[in-house]
Amino acid sequence: MISDGNYYTSKKSDDLCDDVCGQQSSPTFVSMSRLRCLLHGLDIRTLIFLFVIVPASIVGIYVHGQKITYFFRPLWQSPPKPFIPITHYYHENVPMETLCKLHGWGVREFPRRVFDAVLFSNEVDMLKIRWKELYPYITRFVLLESNSTFTALPKPLNFAINRDKFKFIEPRLSYGEIGGRFRKGENPFVEEAYQRLALDQLLRIAGIEDDDLLIMSDVDEIPSRHTIDLLRWCDDIPPIIHLQLRNYLYSFEFQYDHQSWRASVHRYQRGTTRYAHYRQTDYLLSDSGWHCSFCFRYINDFIFKMKAYSHNDRIRFSHFLSPKRIQDIICQGANLYDMLPEEYTFRDIIGKMGPIPHSHSAVHLPSFLLENADEYKYLLPGNCVRERG
Numbered sequence: 001m002i003s004d005g006n007y008y009t010s011k012k013s014d015d016l017c018d019d020v021c022g023q024q025s026s027p028t029f030v031s032m033s034r035l036r037c038l039l040h041g042l043d044i045r046t047l048i049f050l051f052v053i054v055p056a057s058i059v060g061i062y063v064h065g066q067k068i069t070y071f072f073r074p075l076w077q078s079p080p081k082p083f084i085p086i087t088h089y090y091h092e093n094v095p096m097e098t099l100c101k102l103h104g105w106g107v108r109e110f111p112r113r114v115f116d117a118v119l120f121s122n123e124v125d126m127l128k129i130r131w132k133e134l135y136p137y138i139t140r141f142v143l144l145e146s147n148s149t150f151t152a153l154p155k156p157l158n159f160a161i162n163r164d165k166f167k168f169i170e171p172r173l174s175y176g177e178i179g180g181r182f183r184k185g186e187n188p189f190v191e192e193a194y195q196r197l198a199l200d201q202l203l204r205i206a207g208i209e210d211d212d213l214l215i216m217s218d219v220d221e222i223p224s225r226h227t228i229d230l231l232r233w234c235d236d237i238p239p240i241i242h243l244q245l246r247n248y249l250y251s252f253e254f255q256y257d258h259q260s261w262r263a264s265v266h267r268y269q270r271g272t273t274r275y276a277h278y279r280q281t282d283y284l285l286s287d288s289g290w291h292c293s294f295c296f297r298y299i300n301d302f303i304f305k306m307k308a309y310s311h312n313d314r315i316r317f318s319h320f321l322s323p324k325r326i327q328d329i330i331c332q333g334a335n336l337y338d339m340l341p342e343e344y345t346f347r348d349i350i351g352k353m354g355p356i357p358h359s360h361s362a363v364h365l366p367s368f369l370l371e372n373a374d375e376y377k378y379l380l381p382g383n384c385v386r387e388r389g
């Protein structure tokens with residue numbers, strides 16, 4: 001019966017039981033043995049369940065719990081009301097009068113003044129690319145920085161330190177510093193709101209007036225130059241309009257989608273217009289620029305940003321901040337927080353799962369980037385390796 005080794009090992013316990021249970025003995029002995037065999041079989045299964053499956057599930061839920069809840073988001077959260085898209089017409093050879101008319105707007109005799117206002121943290125390169133892109137059409141560049149991050153960590157005044165890189169806008173600059181409140185444990189969105197309020201005051205000091213255009217956006221949300229030119233020249237544009245931007249991650253090599261919408265342009269109204277970064281209207285002007293998130297030169301800037309800003313709760317494990325891991329993730333186009341796509345339908349979640357495909361297009365990017373491709377190489381396709389900093 002036991003000539004074959006494999007057979008022997010795999011069937012060992014059954015055979016032993018068969019032997020015992022198959023014996024011709026008294027009925028009491030037989031039922032006792034049966035019970036013992038039954039327990040013996042259960043034991044192994046119970047042990048496996050208790051010591052393998054249960055701990056594995058607990059670890060799994062701990063590590064992937066956030067993913068599980070995000071995956072089922074379509075069940076507990078419905079998508080926001082859709083925007084009303086405004087078709088955006090542009091070609092460099094088409095005159096402004098025709099462009100305004102294509103949008104259903106009239107053309108003005110002279111353009112509106114334009115104010116660009118940002119809260120600054122550490123995005124020095126993005127700020128330079130942004131201001132070079134917008135330079136021809138901006139009346140005042142308004143920048144506010146704080147010595148506190150939104151998460152109440154002290155931070156250097158990075159703009160003040162790098163101010164000599166921005167000499168080209170110095171005559172048009174309105175710069176403000178604001179002291180942080182440093183409330184530990186407070187929701188980061190409160191400090192953020194406090195800083196945005198201070199930006200409203202700085203705008204008034206900068207001399208903004210009714211019907212001037214005001215761009216409200218983060219430093220890394222860059223409207224294209226021709227978009228701002230269109231809005232300053234055309235009459236009858238909506239009082240508030242969101243800008244749809246192409247979404248990039250880490251560099252212009254990884255285009256995630258084209259659905260960034262938080263940036264907005266306002267026809268300023270004293271007493272009504274408030275600096276904000278949430279949805280303020282239904283109108284969305286298509287294809288109006290670029291949003292490059294986590295587009296940093298140095299690995300240390302990634303670490304700072306992950307710790308400093310409003311979503312620092314997403315750093316669930318300290319190894320998320322390891323420079324080697326961050327570098328690998330940048331080159332793969334994967335997610336720094338190991339999260340699922342934040343979408344509202346299963347179709348979108350599944351469609352956007354996994355790393356972002358590499359792009360080899362550097363067409364229609366900010367012109368300053370291409371004119372200085374050597375200096376900003378890390379933002380262009382094929383150059384994902386970052387210096388430590």
Ligand SMILES: *[C@@H]1O[C@H](CO)[C@@H](O)[C@H](O)[C@H]1NC(C)=O
Pocket residue numbers: 147154178179180
């Ligand atoms: C932040 O700035 C304010 C106002 O300038 C100052 O009073 C405060 O000491 C600064 N705090 C830190 C931590 O640098």
